[in-house]
Amino acid sequence: xxxxxxxxxxxxxxxxxxxxxxxxxxxxxxxxxxxxxxxxxxxxxxxxxxxxxxxxxxxxxxxxxxxxxxxxxxxxxxxxxxxxxxxxxxxxxxxxxxxxxxxxxxxxxxxxxxxxxxxxxxxxxxxxxxxxxxxxxxxxxxxxxxxxxxxxxxxxxxxxxxxxxxxxxxxxxxxxxxxxxxxxxxxxxxxxxxxxxxxxxxxxxxxxxxxxxxxxxxxxxxxxxxxxxxxxxxxxxxxxxxxxxxxxxxxxxxxxxxxxxxxxxxxxxxxxxxxxxxxxxxxxxxxxxxxxxxxxxxxxxxxxxxxxxxxxxxxxxxxxxxxxxxxxxxxxxxxxxxxxxxxxxxxxxxxxxxxxxxxxxxxxxxxxxxxxxxxxxxxxxxxxxxxxxxxxxxxxxxxxxxxxxxxxx
Ligand SMILES: [Zn+2]
Numbered sequence: 001x002x003x004x005x006x007x008x009x010x011x012x013x014x015x016x017x018x019x020x021x022x023x024x025x026x027x028x029x030x031x032x033x034x035x036x037x038x039x040x041x042x043x044x045x046x047x048x049x050x051x052x053x054x055x056x057x058x059x060x061x062x063x064x065x066x067x068x069x070x071x072x073x074x075x076x077x078x079x080x081x082x083x084x085x086x087x088x089x090x091x092x093x094x095x096x097x098x099x100x101x102x103x104x105x106x107x108x109x110x111x112x113x114x115x116x117x118x119x120x121x122x123x124x125x126x127x128x129x130x131x132x133x134x135x136x137x138x139x140x141x142x143x144x145x146x147x148x149x150x151x152x153x154x155x156x157x158x159x160x161x162x163x164x165x166x167x168x169x170x171x172x173x174x175x176x177x178x179x180x181x182x183x184x185x186x187x188x189x190x191x192x193x194x195x196x197x198x199x200x201x202x203x204x205x206x207x208x209x210x211x212x213x214x215x216x217x218x219x220x221x222x223x224x225x226x227x228x229x230x231x232x233x234x235x236x237x238x239x240x241x242x243x244x245x246x247x248x249x250x251x252x253x254x255x256x257x258x259x260x261x262x263x264x265x266x267x268x269x270x271x272x273x274x275x276x277x278x279x280x281x282x283x284x285x286x287x288x289x290x291x292x293x294x295x296x297x298x299x300x301x302x303x304x305x306x307x308x309x310x311x312x313x314x315x316x317x318x319x320x321x322x323x324x325x326x327x328x329x330x331x332x333x334x335x336x337x338x339x340x341x342x343x344x345x346x347x348x349x350x351x352x353x354x355x356x357x358x359x360x361x362x363x364x365x366x367x368x369x370x371x372x373x374x375x376x377x378x379x380x381x382x383x384x385x386x387x388x389x390x391x392x393x394x395x396x397x398x399x400x401x402x403x404x405x406x407x408x409x
Contacts, residue, residue, distance in 0.1 A: 005148050007033050011065065011075060012106070014095055016041035031073045037080070038304070042091030045084035046099055052082035055089045063097050064130075072129065075104060098408050103138065105408045109295065111138045112406050119380055136392070143395050146404025154209030155184065159239075159367040160198065162190035163374060165390050172394065173198050173221075178214065178369050182403030186394045195224025201349040211235060211342070212363035214370075216242040217353055222338045236356040239367040240316050242293070243350060243357065248278045250342035254305040269295050270302060277306045305340045316360055324358040373401050 004019040013019065016037040023032045040053045065073045073143045080092045085328045087136055096104045103111070114124040115135070125135045157178040158265055162171045171190035176183050187197035188360060199207065210229050213222045217238050225232040259270040276292045284292060297397040299301045311331060317384065318324035328350065360366070380400055381393070 010036070010068070011096065011104075015093065017077075017187050018030050028386050029071055031071045031243060032273060033073065033075050035077045037076060041080075043082050043086055045082050046091045046093050047087040048084065049093070050086070052092075054080045054083045054092075055083040057092070063102060064107055065096075066106050066110055067129075077336075098141075101141075101408075102134070108138055108142075111135065112142050115139055115399070119252060123266050127370050139399050140279075140395055142160065142406035143398045143402070143404065146402060146406045147398065149405050150319075152206055154206055155179070155378045156209060156211040157214075157363070157365050158184070158210055158212075159365070159370050160195060160212040160225065161215065161370040161374075162194075162218075162368055163377065164298070165393055170390065172390070173372075174368060174370075174397070175199070176373060176401075178365055178367075179405075180403055181369050181401075183373060183397055183401040186397060188390065190218075190220060190226075191323045192220045195221050196228060199224060199228035203371050208327065212237055212359075212365050213369040214239050214365045216350055216367075219248075222353075223358075233356070234359070235363070237359045238353055238361050239370075240360060241366055241371065243311075243346075244313065246313055246346050246349070247343070250277050250340075250346045251302065251305045252342055253342035255302040258301045270300075277302060299349070301340060304338065305343050308335050308340070308343055315357070315397075318361055321358040321361045324361050325354065328354060366388045 001057075003022040007013075007019045007022050011019070011033065013035060017035050017146075018037070020034040020036040023034070024030075025032065025129060038236035044050065045052050057080050060076060060078045063075045063077075065075050065116055067073055075096060077094075079094060081089050082092045084090050091099070092100075096106075098108070100106065101108065110203055111124060111128055111130070114127055115121070115138070118124050119128070121132055121139070122137050125132055128135060130138075144326050155177040159176050159178055160173065160301060161176070162173050164171055171188075171194070173187050173194040174183050175185040185198040187194045187201075207229060212235050213225055213229065213232065214237050215225065222236060225236055229235060255270055255274065262268070262270060273291070273295060276288055281289065281292075294305070298307065308331070315324055315331070318327060332347050332351055335343055338344070377400075380396060399406070
């Protein structure tokens with residue numbers, strides 16, 4: 001097989017395009033494949049896809065293709081311009097590249113696969129031998145393509161959640177599809193307006209189709225859900241993991257206060273025990289459980305707070321909202337008569353939103369999905385070393401978590 005035929009096949013070139021020459025530049029470590037077409041060939045208008053005669057040719061251009069062995073491989077051609085009866089003189093559609101791209105479709109597909117596999121721009125960039133900007137641009141275009149193609153399917157169960165872009169500040173708000181584990185909408189901030197912005201990215205059918213919404217107990221998202229989703233009050237489910245996290249933090253506050261008191265009297269038994277009270281017993285190692293058994297006592301404030309927190313878990317094990325409500329009222333009564341101020345605060349917040357906590361029995365949703373997506377986002381952020389700005393960060397979330405069809409045609 002001649003090198004021309006070989007490259008004809010490697011490039012997947014179809015008529016009327018053929019390989020005119022293949023040149024190896026040792027110095028530049030580059031293989032240049034010149035492609036051409038016969039005179040009188042017809043091409044398709046890039047505006048309307050109709051077959052048109054050639055008007056002229058633009059200047060010769062280069063497209064980076066997949067490497068041949070270790071050599072960078074470049075396709076070179078003078079792109080024809082057609083004379084379209086409807087659109088006048090327009091660029092012809094090229095079978096190997098998308099409009100305006102400096103890379104072939106094969107190359108872009110491979111780059112997208114690499115970006116997904118390495119989860120970092122730098123990682124993909126190293127293998128592709130492209131610049132950060134070029135690699136980022138491929139990712140950005142893939143997201144734009146995927147979002148343009150996206151069909152707005154109804155999502156019966158959604159979640160809304162905030163995420164810090166930089167530690168402790170600068171938030172974004174996301175809506176995700178619980179059943180597909182994908183991010184569907186993103187907006188800046190974590191206010192009522194951020195929520196509204198997110199909901200406005202859903203179609204009317206999607207808004208109508210929402211049956212349940214998971215969220216934390218922050219009033220901003222409750223307000224914007226009520227403003228955007230019909231009968232939201234019946235659909236909101238305050239996330240169980242978020243509530244248990246609040247309860248855990250309350251236990252820790254009690255522990256810190258008590259530890260301060262005890263250690264001023266020379267009693268250090270609570271020191272370094274934070275983790276023991278926060279995690280479920282099933283997550284402790286044998287050594288940790290031993291230590292726990294040693295220090296656990298109902299005489300300790302921390303021990304009491306811990307026991308109430310553990311008891312609260314049962315709230316989500318009820319068949320129906322009515323029995324969950326009875327359970328909670330009993331729990332509330334016990335907690336409210338203690339001196340465990342941080343835990344009493346949690347009890348009151350749950351009490352205020354109880355209908356939308358026990359609605360878990362009806363809808364059975366949590367934002368565990370969001371936790372999964374969050375950890376994915378954290379991992380990406382860590383490995384990529386930041387996305388330079390918030391817009392890039394949002395684009396990257398859609399690329400990795402959007403469930404989009406990213407490939408060029
Ligand atoms: Zn046209």
